[in-house]
Amino acid sequence: MNNKDIWEPVIGLEIHVQLSTKSKLFSGASTDFGALPNTQACNIDLALPGVLPVLNEEVLRMAIMLGKALNANINSPTAFARKNYFYPDSPKGYQISQMDKPIVEDGYLDIETSKGKKRIGVTRAHLEEDAGKSLHEDFEGFSGIDLNRAGTPLLEIVSEPDIASPEEAVAYLKSIHSIIRYLDISDGNMAEGSMRCDANVSVRKKGEEILGTRTETKNVNSFRFVEKAIEYEIKRQIHQLESGNTITQETRLYDSQNNTTRPMRSKEFANDYRYFPEPDLLPVKLEKEFIEEVLTSMPEMPTQKKERFSTQFNLNEYDADLLSADKDFADFFEEVLKFSVSPKIAANWIMGELSAELNKENLNIKDTKVSSKMLGQLISRIEDSTISGKIAKDVFTKMWSTGKDVDTIIEEEGLKQVTDDKEIESLIDEVIQNNPEQLKQYQSGKDRLFGFFVGQVMKVSKGKANPQQVNDILKVKLEK
Amino acid sequence: MDLHKFSISQLLDGLKNKQFSSTELTKHYLKRISKHDDDLNSYISVTEDLALKQADAADKRYHDDKALPLDGIPLAHKDIFCTKGVLTTCGSKMLANFEAPYSSTVYERLNSKGMVMLGKTNMDEFAMGSSNETSYFGPVKNPWNLRNVPGGSSGGSAACVSAELAPVATATDTGGSIRQPASLCGLTGIKPTYGRVSRFGMIAFASSLDQGGVLSRSAEDAALVLEAMSGHDPKDSTSLNYEAPDLISDINKPIKGMKIGLPKEFFEKEMPEYSQKSIQQAIEVYKNLGAEFVEISLRNINLSLPIYYIIAPAECSANLSRYDGVRYGYRCNDPKDIDDLFMRTREEGFGAEVKRRILIGTYVLSAGYYDAYYLKAQKCRRLVANDFLEAFEKVDVILSPTTPGTSFKAGEKTNNPLEMYLQDIFTIPANLVGLPGLSIPCGEHEGLPLGMQLIGNSLEEAKLLQFAHSYQLNTDWHKNMPNL
Numbered sequence: 001m002n003n004k005d006i007w008e009p010v011i012g013l014e015i016h017v018q019l020s021t022k023s024k025l026f027s028g029a030s031t032d033f034g035a036l037p038n039t040q041a042c043n044i045d046l047a048l049p050g051v052l053p054v055l056n057e058e059v060l061r062m063a064i065m066l067g068k069a070l071n072a073n074i075n076s077p078t079a080f081a082r083k084n085y086f087y088p089d090s091p092k093g094y095q096i097s098q099m100d101k102p103i104v105e106d107g108y109l110d111i112e113t114s115k116g117k118k119r120i121g122v123t124r125a126h127l128e129e130d131a132g133k134s135l136h137e138d139f140e141g142f143s144g145i146d147l148n149r150a151g152t153p154l155l156e157i158v159s160e161p162d163i164a165s166p167e168e169a170v171a172y173l174k175s176i177h178s179i180i181r182y183l184d185i186s187d188g189n190m191a192e193g194s195m196r197c198d199a200n201v202s203v204r205k206k207g208e209e210i211l212g213t214r215t216e217t218k219n220v221n222s223f224r225f226v227e228k229a230i231e232y233e234i235k236r237q238i239h240q241l242e243s244g245n246t247i248t249q250e251t252r253l254y255d256s257q258n259n260t261t262r263p264m265r266s267k268e269f270a271n272d273y274r275y276f277p278e279p280d281l282l283p284v285k286l287e288k289e290f291i292e293e294v295l296t297s298m299p300e301m302p303t304q305k306k307e308r309f310s311t312q313f314n315l316n317e318y319d320a321d322l323l324s325a326d327k328d329f330a331d332f333f334e335e336v337l338k339f340s341v342s343p344k345i346a347a348n349w350i351m352g353e354l355s356a357e358l359n360k361e362n363l364n365i366k367d368t369k370v371s372s373k374m375l376g377q378l379i380s381r382i383e384d385s386t387i388s389g390k391i392a393k394d395v396f397t398k399m400w401s402t403g404k405d406v407d408t409i410i411e412e413e414g415l416k417q418v419t420d421d422k423e424i425e426s427l428i429d430e431v432i433q434n435n436p437e438q439l440k441q442y443q444s445g446k447d448r449l450f451g452f453f454v455g456q457v458m459k460v461s462k463g464k465a466n467p468q469q470v471n472d473i474l475k476v477k478l479e480k
Numbered sequence: 481m482d483l484h485k486f487s488i489s490q491l492l493d494g495l496k497n498k499q500f501s502s503t504e505l506t507k508h509y510l511k512r513i514s515k516h517d518d519d520l521n522s523y524i525s526v527t528e529d530l531a532l533k534q535a536d537a538a539d540k541r542y543h544d545d546k547a548l549p550l551d552g553i554p555l556a557h558k559d560i561f562c563t564k565g566v567l568t569t570c571g572s573k574m575l576a577n578f579e580a581p582y583s584s585t586v587y588e589r590l591n592s593k594g595m596v597m598l599g600k601t602n603m604d605e606f607a608m609g610s611s612n613e614t615s616y617f618g619p620v621k622n623p624w625n626l627r628n629v630p631g632g633s634s635g636g637s638a639a640c641v642s643a644e645l646a647p648v649a650t651a652t653d654t655g656g657s658i659r660q661p662a663s664l665c666g667l668t669g670i671k672p673t674y675g676r677v678s679r680f681g682m683i684a685f686a687s688s689l690d691q692g693g694v695l696s697r698s699a700e701d702a703a704l705v706l707e708a709m710s711g712h713d714p715k716d717s718t719s720l721n722y723e724a725p726d727l728i729s730d731i732n733k734p735i736k737g738m739k740i741g742l743p744k745e746f747f748e749k750e751m752p753e754y755s756q757k758s759i760q761q762a763i764e765v766y767k768n769l770g771a772e773f774v775e776i777s778l779r780n781i782n783l784s785l786p787i788y789y790i791i792a793p794a795e796c797s798a799n800l801s802r803y804d805g806v807r808y809g810y811r812c813n814d815p816k817d818i819d820d821l822f823m824r825t826r827e828e829g830f831g832a833e834v835k836r837r838i839l840i841g842t843y844v845l846s847a848g849y850y851d852a853y854y855l856k857a858q859k860c861r862r863l864v865a866n867d868f869l870e871a872f873e874k875v876d877v878i879l880s881p882t883t884p885g886t887s888f889k890a891g892e893k894t895n896n897p898l899e900m901y902l903q904d905i906f907t908i909p910a911n912l913v914g915l916p917g918l919s920i921p922c923g924e925h926e927g928l929p930l931g932m933q934l935i936g937n938s939l940e941e942a943k944l945l946q947f948a949h950s951y952q953l954n955t956d957w958h959k960n961m962p963n964l
Contacts, residue, residue, distance in 0.1 A: 043582055047807070048582070048808070049562065049568070049578065049809075050568075050580070051680070052716050052718075054715060088804070093801020094801055274846060276798070276845055281718075
């Protein structure tokens with residue numbers, strides 16, 4: 001029997017989401033990325049003697065929206081706690097976080113994988129401040145510390161150990177990513193660290209109730225790496241156990257170059273964080289009216305949007321799903337429909353030609369060279385029969401490379417569709433005249449040659465003749 | 481002119497009437513400091529140049545008829561309040577070189593009222609101590625007897641006001657650090673309701689207990705300065721959402737018919753005879769003024785000291801983690817690596833009492849001990865609060881001794897921390913509950929002053945000062961000053 005049939009993995013994810021507030025969680029310093037070291041660290045971020053934290057209320061709105069999207073409870077009052085540990089880039093010697101009474105608790109998220117739908121429990125999501133960065137590369141014999149990031153707000157979203165495969169882990173992670181992008185509470189950029197994922201993995205024999213010893217694999221910075229790291233960790237643990245060894249509870253680091261994980265520190269030497277309520281901040285009471293106000297201003301979420309797309313636009317499930325997964329794509333889609341009519345054609349163009357070009361150049365939809373307006377106008381020229389769908393593809397390519405709009409290109413290239421009956425008739429006459437042999441065969445019953453004539457007409461019209469009209473007129477002429 | 485004998489309102493009159501200038505007044509005090517402070521060691525920094533500059537600015541405002549409410553009045557700040565461009569040491573080697581790049585709200589407020597800073601006063605290291613013997617800058621002497629301690633942790637503020645080296649001083653009180661030195665130096669000292677005075681820029685010892693206040697020579701002086709430094713501060717999330725209270729308007733109102741509670745638990749404690757006598761005399765004074773006395777019970781009050789010595793060290797163990805030698809303050813020489821830097825910086829930079837409290841605090845927060853110590857202490861703290869809540873349904877203020885006795889000899893208790901901690905047995909409950917408390921002189925023993933404590937209900941500083949002022953209108957204890 002394959003060992004995969006004997007063992008089952010148990011996975012829980014801790015996802016740190018950097019919130020896109022203008023200023024920090026407890027200070028007025030800017031959170032902009034990429035400034036010179038320590039230029040965005042104020043007295044509070046430096047933890048000077050005597051300074052005090054003041055909560056940035058913007059984060060409450062963001063957390064409330066996330067809580068709603070995760071079908072969770074919003075705790076009021078919600079309280080902050082100190083998590084104590086010494087580290088050079090943790091200026092206070094403690095991190096302000098949440099322990100009891102996290103702002104978001106007891107939620108769930110429905111995910112979909114090749115095996116179908118599944119509900120993943122969300123234990124909690126709490127607010128905390130980010131640490132600074134230690135810089136080792138640029139210095140000889142000592143290290144530098146950049147506190148620009150210190151105090152940046154984070155939401156840590158902790159899942160229940162409900163995840164049973166690397167595929168489910170990625171689906172869950174992507175779903176969270178989609179939600180935070182929809183809510184516009186974070187840019188979710190994993191490579192830049194604004195979304196970070198730690199994976200808790202253990203394995204046990206199928207049918208067993210007791211959880212195996214788990215490891216925590218830290219800071220895996222892409223969807224693919226999350227999948228790979230978990231895959232590796234499951235294999236490693238199974239191998240260990242089958243070789244008669246035990247699993248050490250420890251924190252591990254994922255090495256993406258070698259696709260392995262290696263121990264970072266053992267939990268035996270782990271910090272005792274000595275959490276206790278933060279005396280500098282009173283518990284925050286969230287008034288009902290405030291929560292309601294936040295919820296009414298909340299944008300449509302992926303599942304709602306998907307549903308609306310299928311009912312309002314009559315899209316099939318596959319299209320609706322693809323278009324709603326990414327908010328920017330969904331917004332683009334609806335923008336296109338301001339300039340064109342058919343949702344199905346718009347969907348096809350976005351997921352077809354547009355996505356292909358974006359992928360080719362590794363561009364984000366926000367950086368597309370053919371804007372929603374340009375694409376919408378292009379589609380409308382198909383819809384009003386100015387150009388055929390086939391020509392439209394060439395036009396799109398030209399639009400992409402030149403940035404010109406559809407009408408300019410049609411004009412410049414003389415691509416306007418031929419819809420005049422007389423003009424088409426004369427084209428057809430020309431083709432019939434030049435192909436007497438085929439005409440004879442057709443008239444003696446070889447119906448399949450109809451397509452040949454259509455093709456010839458389109459060819460001599462350089463694709464500009466309206467195909468429907470060509471069909472109609474050709475039929476009449478050939479019967480004669 | 482004996483300008484150092486003037487009360488603040490007398491000084492304000494003199495300045496307004498141009499009897500003397502703020503510059504003259506400031507120079508007068510600076511001269512006294514240079515003459516007497518070598519013996520007392522009450523100041524860590526004397527900011528002479530800044531003081532004269534501020535005094536000159538005040539004089540110009542008087543000249544232009546644009547005087548501020550406390551314009552030109554000198555004062556001393558406890559060296560726990562950050563003052564931009566001036567050393568702020570907190571009495572520690574750790575911050576011996578620390579020049580704050582910003583000022584505390586307390587400093588800003590008093591500065592904006594025109595007050596002139598003479599300097600920064602000595603204190604127990606990080607405000608941990610009751611005798612001012614833990615300061616890195618050496619012990620402070622009690623002006624009444626140089627072999628005795630002035631109390632702590634605001635010992636420098638108390639000694640300098642008592643020795644008339646400043647008309648008034650700011651101070652802080654976490655477990656009695658204003659009231660106990662007030663008692664031992666013969667001063668009026670008030671700790672307001674928790675949250676009245678902003679803690680922004682006041683270096684933290686125990687965040688949920690620390691509160692800024694005033695050491696002065698009379699209730700009236702205390703009222704003027706406390707009012708000026710109080711009020712909501714958006715930079716301190718625990719600051720109360722109230723404007724500064726009016727502490728002056730009602731200070732002369734009679735206390736006739738008002739009720740004073742005497743907690744029987746306090747009077748059951750063993751007390752020297754002279755203490756009992758002084759308190760008894762004070763009770764008589766109040767009776768003659770028409771106050772009624774009610775015996776009350778604060779059933780859980782004896783839990784206060786143990787609660788305090790769990791919560792205060794717990795909070796301090798985290799608050800003092802930032803002193804790691806990385807960004808500012810003391811750093812050990814030639815650290816081998818980052819752990820060596822952390823460990824030796826803290827080993828060398830902190831004194832014994834601070835380390836003791838960090839250790840206790842770390843212990844009571846540790847996994848497996850948290851519930852038994854910290855959590856239990858917080859629960860008990862609520863019990864003590866409920867006792868006071870109940871009591872204030874029956875009485876206006878609560879009267880007790882401030883300290884178990886008068887000032888003690890330097891070195892007498894340094895090797896016995898527990899006995900030192902007992903100094904604050906009467907004062908700690910007000911901090912645990914966040915209530916306002918004050919101490920005023922009410923007697924003496926063998927040439928040393930002694931105070932009594934009044935505790936008020938939340939936000940009732942005005943009433944406390946009214947009680948203190950009535951007493952001072954009818955007694956002379958507060959007028960006694962030491963001979964230097």
